[in-house]
Amino acid sequence: MPFAPFVGVNHHGQSILLGAGLISSEDTKTFVWLFQTWLKCMDGIVPRAIITDQDRAMKNVIAIVFPQSRHRFCLWHILNKVPEKLGSHSLYKSGIKTALMKYVYDTQSVEEFENCWEQLITTYNLHKNAWLKSLYDELEHWVPAFLRDIFWTGMSTTQRSESMNAFFDGYVHAKTNLKEFVDQFDNALKKKIENETTADFHSFSVSISYISRSPIEKRFQDLYMNAKFREIQQQITDIIDMDPKLFKHDEKIKTYHVEDEVRVEEFTKSVTHYVDFSEEDTTAKCSCELFQMRGYCVGTF
Template sequence: MPFAPFVGVNHHGQSILFGAGLLSSEDTHSFVWLFRMWLDCMKGRAPKSIITDQDRAMKNAIATVFPETRHRYCLWHIMHKLPEKLESHAKFNLGLKTDIQSALYDSQTTTEFEESWGGLLMKYDLIGNNWLQTLYEERSFWVPVFLKSVFWAGMSTTQRSKSMNAFFDGYVHAGTTLKEFVAQFDNALRKKVEVETTADFNSTNQTIPCISPFNIEKQFQKVYTNAKFKEVQREFMGLMGCNCWLVSTQGCILTFDVLDEISFDEQTKRVHYSVYYNEDECEVKCTCGLFEMRGIICRHALRVCQLKNINVLPKVYFLDRWRKDLKRHYTLIRSSYDDVRGRLDTRNYELMIQRCSKLAAKISSNNDKVHAFLHYVDDFDKSCEGSTCQSTIQSKMANPKVVLDKGKKILSPNVVRGKRRPPNMRKVPLVEKLATKRKK
């Protein structure tokens, strides 16, 4: 029975599981059912982008259920087929393989790719090759230059999905019953949560030293998780291989050429990139598309910033997705597999959600009441930004009120007791023990 996981990445770049399904078959009908069930669990929020293998049934199902989602094929899966499909060609290892890779990875525009692709087909007499013709017809699904305007969070292959399958191998096997699978599924996810919690603790309490005197690096060091800051640092290290010069000026838009020396397989090649800099908006945009695809500013843009003596980047280049100082909403949702989430803030969050949902259902039909409520919330939100928040909350909590709602008493959060074991009997996770010890 096929196991179909929905895999993404968290703010540390770690693989996370959004859901999974067991299919009796892998046809379009089964995938449509699976995707609709997953969409229902996600409250109708479809993914912005999705990566799959070259599966025709999955492609048709995605077009049906996720019509607005950007779909791409696994690039690794396609490149892995090159030897199988073309190794019989006399010049496969004498230039063909290299020319295909160059057309894919070095093309800066779609026109440049199409010219390179057409040139190699003629050079190696491959115009009648059916497999290459099919790939070309579906080029918008897998060729990098057609995809670099879309955010992929650093994902370009389905290898994360395969690694997630391997992760569950330690918990389930072919003979696992459905009942056992549910229990083991929770155990596996609990382990994933522990790994993420440990990474959160390390990002908060461990500082990775900067490798340059560039002040922009310090900006990223302050707000990004350790894993993502290391990715940014790789771009700073790449500055040494970049040469940059101004080629044109049109009003406030400056265009720079950046020559980057890229090392791979003990070889080095030089690739030209164009960087556009808006002096009025302090905006940089590179043809490599790294920021658009991965949310990490590239070395080419950094080189222009260095040349223009820019020491502070605008907030737009610091994605909330990679920040370590933001509260993740999903950590406030209690789950069956995470003991760490049975905290006071989780119980308070659930209490507020329940109370607000009940109030929303009660007043949503009356515009005046809705506006009055939103005005009250805005005032309270503003008070929480200043020094008056604590005194305001303390004055409210000093006289906790009992609110009557259809005969039921709703106590303030400091009165309500959780349904779990008493605080002194709660099993304290290792990460929480370390944090408490550090504070002491």
């Protein structure tokens, strides 16, 4: 029977198991039962965000059972199909692949992405490509520019779920019977709890030294566990060479351009962030929206 884990992220950035089910099939009826039963076990608390592959039945059921949740498709699974779906095009290696990846990862607004998408389709005459058309019909489910306003704990793929499956491979296998599965499932949960308890102890007993005089760094040390605080410190390190330039001053809002080096997969590229600073309430909003997506700010704040 297929093993269906519900995977989340804890306060240390560790993958945690929020529940699991053994299902007889992977159709709409089964998914309805699985999601409704899981929701009941979670005291009716609906997840704010869900990441799955592009399974049609699962997409339909999520819309029914979790209508308030933001549903996202695994970006890796989509982009992994690019060579298969577009590789036969004569300009695939000389332009299409690079342009598509750039538009997916670098655009910072819905309008910017849609303009770039139209440019891609027109430049390479891809109007009749059925796969791209199907992706366009569901942009809000996979394009990062459409998903920046939701907290994803840094996730854009189902990698954590697959890692959880790999974790359970050390405890169960295809020929494990039901009784053995229950025992081994319990052992696996105990191991996960042990990992979280160890990380809790480390955070409460080990203090990480500051790397700057920034009050923001101290504030985040008070709020975050050590593993996440180290991510904040990396952000602080990265902003040292940033040089914000005033782009425009509109009434009480100043807009700055900030050049930043970001790493996407194996590539490092320069990206321009747009930062709006309010002189009225001294708040700032960056176009990267890392605070909304990952829960921590960058130097532009």
